[in-house]
Amino acid sequence: MAFNNRTKVKEILASAEVGKSIVVKGWVRTKRSNKNVTFIALNDGSVISNFQIVADPSQISEEILKKVTTGACISAEGVLAASQGAGQSVELLAKSIEILGEADPEKYPLQPKKHSLEFLREIGHLRMRTNTFGAVFRVRHALAFAVHKYFNEKGFLYMNTPIITGSDAEGAGEMFHVTTLDLNKVPKTAEGQVDYKQDFFEKEANLTVSGQLEGELAAMALAEIYTFGPTFRAENSNTTRHLAEFWMIEPEMAFYDLEDNMNLAEDFMKYVIRYALDHCAEDLDFLDKRAAEEEQNKKADQRSEMGLIERLKFVVDNEFVRLTYTEAIDILRNSQPNKKKKFAYPVEGWGTDLQSEHERYLVEKHFKKPVILTDYPKEIKAFYMRQNDDGKTVRAMDILFPGIGEIVGGSQREERLDKLTARMKEMHVEEENLWWYLETRKFGSAPHSGFGLGFERLNLFVSGMTNIRDVIPFPRTPGSAEF
Ligand code: 4AD
Ligand code: MG
Secondary structure, three states: OOOOOEOOHHHHHHHOOOOOEEEEEEEEEEEEEOOOOEEEEEEOOOOOOOEEEEEOOOOOOHHHHHHOOOOOEEEEEEEEEEOOOOOOOEEEEEEEEEEEEOOOOOOOOOOOOOOOHHHHHHOOOOHHHOHHHHHHHHHHHHHHHHHHHHHHHHOOEEOOOOOEEOOOOOOOOOOOEOOOOOOOOOOEOOOOOEOHHHOOOOOOOEEOOOOHHHHHHHHHHHOEEEEEEEEEOOOOOOOOOOOOEEEEEEEEEEOOOHHHHHHHHHHHHHHHHHHHHHHOHHHHHHHHHHHHHHHHOOOHHHOOOOOHHHHHHHHHHOOOEEEEHHHHHHHHHOOHHHHOOOOOOOOOOOOOOOOHHHHHHHHHHHHOOOEEEEEEEHHHOOOOEOEOOOOOEEEEEEEEEOOOEEEEEEEEEOOOHHHHHHHHHHOOOOHHHHHHHHHHHHOOOOOEEEEEEEHHHHHHHHHOOOOHHHOOOOOOEOOEOOO
């Protein structure tokens, strides 16, 4: 049932009922006129295709047609007719047109031509009206829906973990403070420290970097849960893969070991990508062509070997390669780019953190497949990961994707209280703040695992866009929180 009198372009194109009277509403992309007739290309957001409206100047006044300009919003009533032009089965012969909102052509920033992505970021309030961003955000929606569908079908419960927390889940100290204190008159304790007792929560609070720790509490009662919410990181990384505010999906499962965790993660990634392939064909076709054009601007040796859709199908159809961090370091140390000093960060010894250039080498050049790396050195991973018997590594797993590098980070969790508290001491993680987390290890602890998928990194991969700022509606990055 429709809730108003308009018909969506998506429905019109699907049923193409010649002779039917309908109303369409949307934004004018272009207008072409000759003496006898005016053609209006309308987009209503439901599909990437514009819909053609044919206006006969004997029926529609000149005064109205003058206001039908690029960017204006109109409502058009008429009858569907078989289309003369190629590419579209039906068009609307307009009986009447109403201008809902004018757009002064002198001032409207979006002209019907190719604008740079940098320019479009500056007009983030309007960029969704372009083909590219329409496609990106329809795909983003489909992926979000697929995430919920997948976990619902698997019987996982959707848990909302808090956005304001008192703890630093990742222990990296990259948090935004949340306070109502007057920054010009910060109350101090006798020792000269900020007196958080006088703050809103009567303690230090921040925006969450991850819902995992609370997710674990839920898994220790409901067994299989997932979160899907915003997370915040005050890391000063001005890269094409980092945001200060991003969305993360974090499943957490009781009774899963690392193997089970990897099997779930791989199945899940393939499911959501397949969902986009099955449900976003037109948008992905458009984005595929767009990405192919962008590739032409790259140097020949930097071009990817596969087109976008080809790459998505490849990931869905092939098994991810699994190997340990230690095996990966050996491959990297002996790789051509390392020997020829082509890496910005040379791979010298065991224990160093992998940079995205290393991750991408493994995925794009060495294996030519998505890779799951496991058993990282404990020094470069968070306190909560399960310690291996070697005393050096932890049961971590990162999934690395072509063009992206790390897309998923996860682990089996340390469920043994003594091991966990010992590691927290070593890493200076205060037990006092996490007393509730430790209680799950005191009362009915169980082996369990989970992972975090960066939703924007997934969107980067599926859309073929190359800057993470272009797959979230309103990006927050260092120095930028417009709109
Ligand atoms: O590897 P991370 O830091 O892992 C966690 O936060 C764990 N608590 C997850 C878990 O086990 N439940 O982050 C997980 C993923 C990364 O692999 C990456 O895809 C994404 O989140 N991510 C970011 N995405 C955009 N901007 C940033 N600044 C990101 N930092 C991490
Ligand atoms: Mg990580």
